[in-house]
Amino acid sequence: MKKEQLLDMYHQMVLVRRVEERGMELYQAGKIGGFMHLYIGQEAVGTGLIAAREDRDRVITAYRDHGVAINCGISADEVMAELLGKVTGMSRGKGGSMHMASVEKNMWGGHAIVGGHLPIAAGLAIRDQYEGNDNVTICMFGDGATNIGYFHEALNLSKAWGLRVLWVCENNQYGMGTAVERASAVTEIYQKADGYAMKSSQVDGMDVMKVYEAAKEAIDYVRKEGQPYFLEIDTYRYQGHSMGDPERYRSRDEVKKWHEKDPIGVFNKYLIENKIASAKKLSEIEASVEEEVEKSIEFAETSPEPGMDELFKHVYVEETSA
Amino acid sequence: MAETINMPKLGFDMAEGTLVHWVKQVGENINKGDVLAEIETDKATVEVESPASGVVLQLIVNQGDVVPVNAPIAVVGVAGEKVDTPVESGKTLAPGASAGGKEERVADEKPAPQSQGTPASVSSTVSMPSDGAIKASPLAKKIARDNNINLAQLQGTGPGGRVVRKDVESALTSSQTSKVSSLQSPISFTIASHEDETVQLTKLRQAIARRMTESKTLVPHFYVSHEYKMDAVMAMRKQVNEYLPDNEKLSVNDFIVKAVALALREFPNLNATFAGDKVVRHGAVNVGVAVAVTGGLLTVVNKNTDQLPLRQISADVKQKVTRARDGKVKPDDIEGSTFSISNLGMYDVENFIAIVNPPEAAILAVGSAKEVPVVENGEIKVGWRMKATVSVDHRVSDGAEAAQFMQSLAKYLETPALMLV
Amino acid sequence: MAKITMREAISQALMEEMDRDPNVFIMGEEVGVWGGSYAVTKGFYDKYGPKRVKDTPIAENAIVGGAIGAAMAGLRPVAELMTINFAFSAMDYIVNQAAKLHYMFGGQFTVPLVIRTVGGGGRQLGATHSQTPDAIFAHFPGLKVVSPGTPEDAKGLLKSAIRSNDPVFFIEHATMYQVRGEVPDGEYLIPIGKSKVQRAGKDLTIVTYCKGLELSMKAAEELSKEGIEAEIVDLRTLRPLDMEPVLESFKKTNRAIVVEEGWKSYGVGAEVVSGITEEAFDYMDAPVLRVAQKEVPLPYNRALEQAALPQVPDIVATAKEVLR
Incomplete structure (x- = not known):
């Protein structure tokens, strides 16, 4: 990988974290409403995975989607504006935290129903199969989604029809507050793919380079073989499931232990040790991110609210008499 | 102690009334004299006052129910009080049904049958119910509103007596028919097809139909006509009216009313009621005057006419006629006449014959007073003449008596000064 | 064709x-x-x-x-x-x-x-x-x-x-x-969201769709024998619902029933009746009644099943009821 791309990945990881940290403050200040699920701690997953895709490969994810949106190239401005419900957000302030998307960036949405977007991902891949191209659809979901029926229908269909889907389970150890071993009959989640005769593997999600390499390999397989693949990426979210989570289901020590493997710290060390960038250069990147985030907040705060005409717009594509 | 309120008898021939509207609901406080309900009789809609104070404990009949006189309609008492005698409501009739049974024509002269209940008293004002109290479809209400039709005067033909579009439209077309037909364009020779119309009778019309049929079938009528010289009355009226304010000017009819009353005093047999094997000759001479109102006619009554001065008779009749035309007649206005006059003089009528208005024994039908050529002492002159016909119950009187009554009437009309002494 | x-x-x-x-x-x-x-x-x-x-x-x-x-x-x-x-x-x-x-x-x-x-x-x-x-x-x-x-x-x-x-x-x-x-043969489109008068009449409006249309047409023939001419408005699209032809017909007839095969509670009929009440209250000469499925899960037994489903005589009777 080129130095520029690695530094860009570092920039993305820091940006994702800062955007969310500032998002927390804005949420607590009452400027962001509804649910907000933070990606802090999981930045290596989205960053490594998306770095491995080509632009023509589709990405679709669940509701913990701010990071993936930024990884896909959506600007901090637009993410922040959507969080504040402004008309300059990607979904014109009508989607919110859980519904970040951009067709232009081939990012097919954050989706709020657990597991709900898995059959849709299969459908995106149907289009590419129909066209006869070898684009890959990367579908990300949490460990909790692997217990719902949609998951099984989607995996089965993708294998039965030979759809080019890379199924990516971000195993952050908890489905809301229920630990994997309390909810899933199979705790090694990648093994669930065996039920559909689908190839699968598992990778450490706190190391962006490992994620990148595993993703690259998996995407190549899907593209070449015309078959789906199942990749489990183990990670950890530092914050609660969503804002206001009392976190009674885990200990402080456990959280602290995972902090030692902080993906940004790990990558920072990797870049310095491999002489890809100096500590000073990385500090410069961090400083530029601060500025970028500050500007994004200003952009969002000064953006107009959606007008009342937005209320009835987009119910249908075609304006109807009713 | 809870008091049961009964359907009041609001007229001598009232056998049933329709409870149009409950003004008070169960649980509401009510003072003696407060309006409790509105009741529609053959003749008018009447507000019923509570005879007792307390709380409305029970409404026994529903709006729209037809209830026989003296049947319980409501209970008023102390809040929380138990209504111990379950009040029967079985006497209520389905809307539109007749109370059945024969009406006692002279029932008003007997004391009303004693019942444990208290008949509701009737307030002094009588008003038509508001739109809201009437069961009518939204469409019927709208058409009525747009055309200024009083829904209360219509009989609904829809389920449960609901006034529906066709009821209102029937009322509309019946009030417009005459104008429409006279305005048919003579230029167009295409033959318009006018469909048959069924017009529902109002309560008043139904009462008229019933009573006139009874009269014409049960009462053997005979008729005596007379032509009156009206020159003296016309002259006196002109003289007197010059001294009266506009709203108190005397009409020709006022003179006739007074003259009739004086003549009746001389012929008490015609101021009477036939009662099987006897005739009741009424002590008072109460002259009724027929008034055309929307959907029928009412007879307003001037009481003790023979004893009242002309001006007072005139004022009294005028007031009552106005109330009758406005639909605000009081029960007292239309009760107790002993002889009726029907005057179509204003319509340029030469002569006509009326049907006796039971339980009266006779009625006088009056034509127009006109200036006509008359022969007096071999010379043709211009004179005021007026024809009138008396219709008489033959069971009570005979031709000769009636003819003499008509002559007596001539005496007063031709020498009106006699009315002043 | x-x-x-x-x-x-x-x-x-x-x-x-x-x-x-x-x-x-x-x-x-x-x-x-x-x-x-x-x-x-x-x-x-x-x-x-x-x-x-x-x-x-x-x-x-x-x-x-x-x-x-x-x-x-x-x-x-x-x-x-x-x-x-x-x-x-x-x-x-x-x-x-x-x-x-x-x-x-x-x-x-x-x-x-x-x-x-x-x-x-x-x-x-x-x-x-x-x-x-x-x-x-x-x-x-x-x-x-x-x-x-x-x-x-x-x-x-x-x-x-x-x-x-x-x-x-x-x-x-x-x-x-x-x-x-x-x-019609070949290329031929009907716009979504347009109700249609499938039978003209003057005495009452029957609002219906799908299977209800088939039943209502038969009922209208029955009614016609008795001199009652029903106008049938076929919704065709339930959303977006086109109430215009319904209201237009109702303003003419002032009486209506709604026929649907689904259950009455919270049904299409409820929606149509509400629309009429909201938009044409002053034209109502009788309550608008509904013909719909009985409030039971459909039974297997043929007679029971048929009893639960709306039938032509139900439509005829309900039409007469609103014409009272």
């Missing part, structure tokens, strides 16, 4: 649209090799092949969810749900995804999807396979719900549905595939 069956009309519409637009394809249970469980897509597999006529697993979420994804990505899928009763399995995709994606993402995604499905009782299939839950689907803004009552409308509306850029839930009736009617 040919007189063809409802089945042929639907089949024609599908075939014409597939011939016209290569992005149109069919997916569903037994749509291909089997030829469609109601034989609507008979011969399609041989003509278009497995790419455009896709037999799916028995997995309603995968069928509708997959079709949504394909539609978002630019295809025009016609997803078939073997019966409307199975639509409940895919409820999330129909009401939570298809109906919302365009709005929720501020217009970024469009879902030009048709879900064809079959509803209705009367074939002794028991409670889970005999439902007419159309009103449930019509509850959701963002979805269009169409349910034709004649072969002509079926063809014209299905072609419009396939061309629509919005998701359309297209409900056919299991007992109406053999109904025959005049259908």
Whole structure:
């Protein structure tokens, strides 16, 4: 990988974290409403995975989607504006935290129903199969989604029809507050793919380079073989499931232990040790991110609210008499 | 102690009334004299006052129910009080049904049958119910509103007596028919097809139909006509009216009313009621005057006419006629006449014959007073003449008596000064 | 103009649209090799092949969810749900995804999807396979719900549905595939969201759709023998609901009944009656009454099942009731 791309990945990881940290403050200040699920701690997953895709490969994810949106190239401005419900957000302030998307960036949405977007991902891949191209659809979901029926229908269909889907389970150890071993009959989640005769593997999600390499390999397989693949990426979210989570289901020590493997710290060390960038250069990147985030907040705060005409717009594509 | 309120008898021939509207609901406080309900009789809609104070404990009949006189309609008492005698409501009739049974024509002269209940008293004002109290479809209400039709005067033909579009439209077309037909364009020779119309009778019309049929079938009528010289009355009226304010000017009819009353005093047999094997000759001479109102006619009554001065008779009749035309007649206005006059003089009528208005024994039908050529002492002159016909119950009187009554009437009309002494 | 069956009309519409637009394809249970469980897509597999006529697993979420994804990505899928009763399995995709994606993402995604499905009782299939839950689907803004009552409308509306850029839930009736009617040949569209007067009359308005139309037409003939001329307004589209012809007719007749095969509670009839009350209160000369399914799960026994479903005599009696 080129130095520029690695530094860009570092920039993305820091940006994702800062955007969310500032998002927390804005949420607590009452400027962001509804649910907000933070990606802090999981930045290596989205960053490594998306770095491995080509632009023509589709990405679709669940509701913990701010990071993936930024990884896909959506600007901090637009993410922040959507969080504040402004008309300059990607979904014109009508989607919110859980519904970040951009067709232009081939990012097919954050989706709020657990597991709900898995059959849709299969459908995106149907289009590419129909066209006869070898684009890959990367579908990300949490460990909790692997217990719902949609998951099984989607995996089965993708294998039965030979759809080019890379199924990516971000195993952050908890489905809301229920630990994997309390909810899933199979705790090694990648093994669930065996039920559909689908190839699968598992990778450490706190190391962006490992994620990148595993993703690259998996995407190549899907593209070449015309078959789906199942990749489990183990990670950890530092914050609660969503804002206001009392976190009674885990200990402080456990959280602290995972902090030692902080993906940004790990990558920072990797870049310095491999002489890809100096500590000073990385500090410069961090400083530029601060500025970028500050500007994004200003952009969002000064953006107009959606007008009342937005209320009835987009119910249908075609304006109807009713 | 809870008091049961009964359907009041609001007229001598009232056998049933329709409870149009409950003004008070169960649980509401009510003072003696407060309006409790509105009741529609053959003749008018009447507000019923509570005879007792307390709380409305029970409404026994529903709006729209037809209830026989003296049947319980409501209970008023102390809040929380138990209504111990379950009040029967079985006497209520389905809307539109007749109370059945024969009406006692002279029932008003007997004391009303004693019942444990208290008949509701009737307030002094009588008003038509508001739109809201009437069961009518939204469409019927709208058409009525747009055309200024009083829904209360219509009989609904829809389920449960609901006034529906066709009821209102029937009322509309019946009030417009005459104008429409006279305005048919003579230029167009295409033959318009006018469909048959069924017009529902109002309560008043139904009462008229019933009573006139009874009269014409049960009462053997005979008729005596007379032509009156009206020159003296016309002259006196002109003289007197010059001294009266506009709203108190005397009409020709006022003179006739007074003259009739004086003549009746001389012929008490015609101021009477036939009662099987006897005739009741009424002590008072109460002259009724027929008034055309929307959907029928009412007879307003001037009481003790023979004893009242002309001006007072005139004022009294005028007031009552106005109330009758406005639909605000009081029960007292239309009760107790002993002889009726029907005057179509204003319509340029030469002569006509009326049907006796039971339980009266006779009625006088009056034509127009006109200036006509008359022969007096071999010379043709211009004179005021007026024809009138008396219709008489033959069971009570005979031709000769009636003819003499008509002559007596001539005496007063031709020498009106006699009315002043 | 040919007189063809409802089945042929639907089949024609599908075939014409597939011939016209290569992005149109069919997916569903037994749509291909089997030829469609109601034989609507008979011969399609041989003509278009497995790419455009896709037999799916028995997995309603995968069928509708997959079709949504394909539609978002630019295809025009016609997803078939073997019966409307199975639509409940895919409820999330129909009401939570298809109906919302365009709005929720501020217009970024469009879902030009048709879900064809079959509803209705009367074939002794028991409670889970005999439902007419159309009103449930019509509850959701963002979805269009169409349910034709004649072969002509079926063809014209299905072609419009396939061309629509919005998701359309297209409900056919299991007992109406053999109904025959005049259908214009070839290219021919009927706009979605337009009710239609199917029979002119002056005495009362019967508002209905789908199977209710068939029953109401028969009832109108009965009523006509007694001198009562019913005007029948066929909704054809339940969402967006076009009340204009209903109101226009009602303002003329002032009396109406609503006939639907589904349950009365919270049903299409309730919606229509409310619309009349809201928009034409001053024209009401009698309460608007509803003819609908009895409030029971449909029983298997034929006599019991028929007793639960609305029948022609029910419509005749209810019409007379509002004419009292």
